[in-house]
Amino acid sequence: MTASSGLTIVIKLGTSSIVDEKTHEPILSILTLIVETVTRLHRDGHRVVLVSSGAVGVGLRRMDVTERPKHLPRIQALAAVGQCRLMSLWDNLFSHLRVAVAQILLTRNDIADRTQYVNAQNTFEQLFDMGVVPIVNENDTLAVSEIKFGDNDTLSAITAAMVKADYLFLMTDVDCLYTANPRTNPDAEPIEVVSDISSLEADVSSAGSALGTGGMGTKIVAAKLGTSAGVTTIITKSSKPGNVHEIVKYLQRLQENSTAAASGADTSTLEVPTAPLHTRFLPSDTPIQSRTFWLLHGLNPHGTLYIDHGAYHALMNKANLLPAGVIGVEGHFGQQEAVRLVVVERPSADALNGDFLHHAHEPKEVGRALVNYGSIEIAHIMGHRSTQIESLLGYADSDYVAVRENISFHPEDRHSHPVTPALTPALEEWKSG
Ligand SMILES: Nc1ncnc2c1ncn2[C@@H]1O[C@H](COP(=O)(O)OP(=O)(O)O)[C@@H](O)[C@H]1O
Ligand SMILES: N[C@@H](CCC(=O)OP(=O)(O)O)C(=O)O
Numbered sequence: 001m002t003a004s005s006g007l008t009i010v011i012k013l014g015t016s017s018i019v020d021e022k023t024h025e026p027i028l029s030i031l032t033l034i035v036e037t038v039t040r041l042h043r044d045g046h047r048v049v050l051v052s053s054g055a056v057g058v059g060l061r062r063m064d065v066t067e068r069p070k071h072l073p074r075i076q077a078l079a080a081v082g083q084c085r086l087m088s089l090w091d092n093l094f095s096h097l098r099v100a101v102a103q104i105l106l107t108r109n110d111i112a113d114r115t116q117y118v119n120a121q122n123t124f125e126q127l128f129d130m131g132v133v134p135i136v137n138e139n140d141t142l143a144v145s146e147i148k149f150g151d152n153d154t155l156s157a158i159t160a161a162m163v164k165a166d167y168l169f170l171m172t173d174v175d176c177l178y179t180a181n182p183r184t185n186p187d188a189e190p191i192e193v194v195s196d197i198s199s200l201e202a203d204v205s206s207a208g209s210a211l212g213t214g215g216m217g218t219k220i221v222a223a224k225l226g227t228s229a230g231v232t233t234i235i236t237k238s239s240k241p242g243n244v245h246e247i248v249k250y251l252q253r254l255q256e257n258s259t260a261a262a263s264g265a266d267t268s269t270l271e272v273p274t275a276p277l278h279t280r281f282l283p284s285d286t287p288i289q290s291r292t293f294w295l296l297h298g299l300n301p302h303g304t305l306y307i308d309h310g311a312y313h314a315l316m317n318k319a320n321l322l323p324a325g326v327i328g329v330e331g332h333f334g335q336q337e338a339v340r341l342v343v344v345e346r347p348s349a350d351a352l353n354g355d356f357l358h359h360a361h362e363p364k365e366v367g368r369a370l371v372n373y374g375s376i377e378i379a380h381i382m383g384h385r386s387t388q389i390e391s392l393l394g395y396a397d398s399d400y401v402a403v404r405e406n407i408s409f410h411p412e413d414r415h416s417h418p419v420t421p422a423l424t425p426a427l428e429e430w431k432s433g
Contacts, residue, residue: 006045007166008128009248010231011038012156012222016173017238018054018086024061026054026089030238034171035093037241038133041248042099047128049163050101051136051156052090058082072144079140090135100132105139106159108149111298112338114291117162124163153222161229161293167248168226170219171238176279177216181206194281197224198412223281225297228411230287236278243276250275288411295368295408299338303331303375304365305401308346312366315341315407320400321369323389326382334374335397341367341407367409369402 017030038048056068056075059082069075087103094101104123111117127134136159138149149155153170160168178188180203194200197220204216219235226233232251236243253273261267288296307315311325327346333339342363373381373393378401380392386399 006047007248008047008163009041009167009169010049010051010156010160010163010165011169011171011244012051012152013053013171013238014152014173015053015057017171018052019057019061024057026058030241031089031093033241035097037244039094039097039099040245042133049124049134049136049159049165051152051159052086053137053152054086055079055083055137055140058086076141083137083140087135094133102127102132102134104134104136106136106149106155107139107143108298108300111294112300114294117294117298121162151218153218154225157222157225157233158297160226160231161290161297165231167251168222168231168233169244170222170233170235171241172219172235173238175237175277177202177219177235179203181216190277191279194223194279197227197281227281227283228288229293230283232283233281234278236276240276243278247275247278284411292408295338295370295406296410299368301340301368302333302337303329304340304342305329305369305371305378306342306344306363309343312343315404318404320404321402321407322386322399323378323381323384323401326378326401329375329378329382332375333371335372336370338368338370340365341369365410367407370406371402372398372400
């Protein structure tokens with residue numbers, strides 16, 4: 001977040017680092033070291049957010065339940081018990097170092113509205129100004145699957161983008177990302193720097209600890225989200241929280257050296273910094289903007305719009321989405337809800353008689369949109385000109401299914417599909433019609 005000095009740092013601590021996997025007792029040594037590390041960063045002038053899992057784990061211990069239940073209401077009840085105790089634990093530890101903390105519990109619903117998203121950003125900023133450390137968790141007690149982030153790795157990446165963080169630290173029970181799960185593969189090799197996640201070769205398929213929800217897979221997803229928003233994402237070991245401080249210093253020194261090199265200074269005498277083992281995912285050179293990030297990752301899509309290549313190219317050229325470019329709709333959604341955009345071949349007349357999606361070649365989600373019409377209306381108006389909307393629906397709220405400012409493309413798609421400057425004749429017709 002913009003501020004006169006200091007960095008904005010989000011530190012995510014997984015369940016495996018907060019409670020013992022078997023006894024579910026809090027791992028006080030890690031919690032205390034985290035508090036010391038956060039306080040040190042704070043005193044160095046950085047703004048720090050802690051994303052803390054562990055509500056369910058702490059709740060298990062409090063209620064003497066030995067295994068994580070399967071029944072959702074029971075998990076939610078345990079989270080309600082545990083979250084209270086977890087926050088009291090953090091508050092207590094931080095209070096010894098005179099650092100105030102604040103609890104922020106989020107579900108996707110809380111940020112689905114743009115105004116609420118911006119409000120959340122303002123609250124974080126206010127807390128930073130007041131010198132408070134916000135402690136974030138998913139609001140497990142309320143979150144049902146439709147409004148869940150699902151895991152705190154994803155939540156921490158969304159939080160990092162929301163506060164425009166410089167660094168996101170995913171603290172876990174392994175040193176870094178390995179080529180395979182080090183618990184079961186002694187030959188697995190550490191991966192230190194990832195500059196392109198799409199070409200990453202690491203087996204992250206195996207599950208994580210008994211209480212953790214994500215494993216390494218969700219950390220990669222979080223790194224993808226974080227780096228797309230310009231956040232350097234780091235995986236490191238939670239039992240050595242002092243690593244965070246050392247890695248921050250190391251990255252600052254690397255930055256100073258590269259600035260010196262860029263200015264033509266003699267760098268031969270500069271100290272080559274070293275850092276404890278970690279994996280660093282480099283941020284995108286062209287980070288996506290806050291609103292684009294929110295459209296792509298803040299909202300839960302309620303359905304899918306299948307659009308043809310002509311419409312896709314028109315959107316890439318900043319046009320709005322006309323009903324004529326939509327060839328299919330799936331799911332039940334209302335006005336101003338988010339949908340996936342999937343590009344497919346326009347079906348032949350034969351295919352139109354059957355289920356065209358079976359004829360589509362590798363349908364691929366290219367982006368997300370907030371729609372001006374619900375699924376039922378779009379099913380009526382798709383393939384038609386905007387001038388026909390009123391006669392088809394009896395009203396016309398908009399000429400467009402979605403306006404361009406409410407459409408965002410995934411970054412990899414923005415790069416892999418060159419924009420075609422010329423519109424197809426059909427699109428010319430739609431635009432003029
Ligand atoms: N390629 C890999 N590299 C490192 N760890 C891996 C890999 N694949 C799977 N894992 C597992 O992921 C676990 C961390 O995930 P998880 O238990 O969900 O952590 P947390 O609770 O911190 O979110 C590690 O303990 C490890 O067993
Ligand atoms: N929100 C849940 C944690 C969910 C989660 O993602 O856990 P983890 O994979 O350990 O980070 C809780 O507080 O128990």
